Amino acid sequence: MSVLLMTAGLSACGGSSDTSGDDSGGSTAIDVWLMRDSVSAAFQDDFVKGFETAHPDIEVKVQIQEWDGIGEKVTAALASNDAPDVIETGNTQVARFAQSGGLLDLSDKVGELGGKDWLKGLAEPGAYEGKQYGIPYYAANRVVIYRTDLFEEAGVDASAIKTRDQWIAATEKLNSGDTQGIYLPGQNWFTLAGFVWDEGGDLAAESGGKWQGALDTPEAIRGMEFYEKLQALGRGPKDSDEANPPQADVMAKGKVAQVISSPGGANTVIESNPELKGRLGFFPIPGKSASTPGAVFTGGSDLVIPTASGKQDAAYTFIRELTGDAWQKKLAVAMSYVPNKTTLASAVAADPGAAAMAVGAAEGHATPNTPGWAAVEAKNPIKDYLTAVLTGGDPHKEAAIASEAITTAMNSGS
Incomplete structure (x- = not known):
């Protein structure tokens, strides 16, 4: 599948300057925290290469995090002036992080991201007090x-x-x-x-x-x-x-x-x-x-942007592409996950386990x-x-x- 070409410069993401701290000729380098074993190394490399080809002005630096102790680590990062630009978090953890005021409100991006079709087991816990902070990434269920x-x-x-x-x-x-x-x-x-x-x-x-x-x-x-x-x-x-x-x-x-x-x-x-x-x-x-x-x-992950990120436009572009239909279909096939939208369930039709999971995901809940x-x-x-x-x-x-x-x-x- 071709990579979705998208533009940055998103004023709704706040007044971020999107400047990198390196000598890469004006490109923006974003730090991304992804969780251990959430995706394979092959899929991660495929996505990053495709993303950077489509967005030569954005460099992605992925840091793999361990699930053990991640809550405390994210809480500390959100309270600092040196937070990463994108964080993968368990869907049921979003409320905890949003309560601190450390996450960017992405409510005005729900329509653009196809939120009406999101799995409710990912979308609902990604919201807190009526605002959407977590963007559904992938799901799995019993x-x-x-x-x-x-x-x-x-x-x-x-x-x-x-x-x-x-x-x-x-x-x-x-x-x-x-x-x-x-x-x-x-x-x-x-x-x-x-x-x-x-x-x-x-x-x-x-x-x-x-x-x-x-x-x-x-x-x-x-x-x-x-x-x-x-x-x-x-x-x-x-x-x-x-x-x-x-x-x-x-x-x-x-x-x-x-x-x-x-x-x-x-x-x-x-x-x-x-x-x-x-x-x-x-x-x-x-x-x-x-x-x-x-x-x-519904287990799985959401993607969030810390308010402390100085590169929120580039961070949003990263999230928009990774949670978009083209890469969601690839992710589902590569990892036997349920895509983040009910409309993409057919992507796993050839995988018996994931297909059964996708049927149940339509009735997914969160804690x-x-x-x-x-x-x-x-x-x-x-x-x-x-x-x-x-x-x-x-x-x-x-x-x-x-x-x-x-x-x-x-x-x-x-």
Whole structure:
């Protein structure tokens, strides 16, 4: 695909001078922070070369950052006079950084960037208090990875599983003999969140300027009831998450018919057990009705521009091109990601895992859009709630306890 040719000189990005600090003949050098393993080195090199060819007046200097500790590093950079010009950040981190006042408001660029078609799971957390700071970059979400051979042996047609009821019926049929119908550990809280959203509930809600935990609402409790029903059809632990033990290892070592994971989990399964190559398939997490896939948590990244950048016009040009249709299609194919717009889903039609992911992404959500959510994830009372219910606790009582813990964490910020 040809590179999109774009112009700089964007007055809406503030009064930036766009001068470089080098002797490159008047060109603008921008510093860009991208995250480790978000894209391959090959794709990064391809994009940078294409971008610099299209924009010979802009030089791109990419610095790869580690996810571990990135929140503190970005916070410090935004408060300094030496911030990078473009930063890749996790979609749910944008509110935290925007709260400090250190991000450039890009609200007036949403239309130009095709924002009406953005995945809401990237766009909504990229906004804070009615202003758009984060520009959707790429998305990934969970799907069902299944053993095609075990489905065939049980006479189950994966393509016919469109609803939750059909999913339960199929899993019950698969769960026989030495075959485990599904491996779903007790603390997979992102999966629970999807079931809660399906029911019209949420993890927390804002009222009167304050956030409150919402796991004790009727809708959220119905989501928990479905989780409990599905989890009972496997032999997953009730007191640990999908990383303990790694569920890909569990699937690789035994006759596990299904796991809920991002499609990349299939590669890990095959690495552990090469005999399963060609025996894994994908389908979207089913919803309550056949017309709507199950809700999923949308992971992924947004791109932001620090207010401290002195090269905001060039930084915006970089973001506009990387998040534009031409490069989004290339990125999706190269990395098996979901593109940032619903209108680009066909770009991954030939990739079974990414195609299933794209279907679910249309019903993607993000965690509550507030800086205080970071404190919830740090303590994660949702995991404790799941284990308590799955080990016999009263759902209503345990939901009230978890909701109170969420409320306290969100409003204390600690």
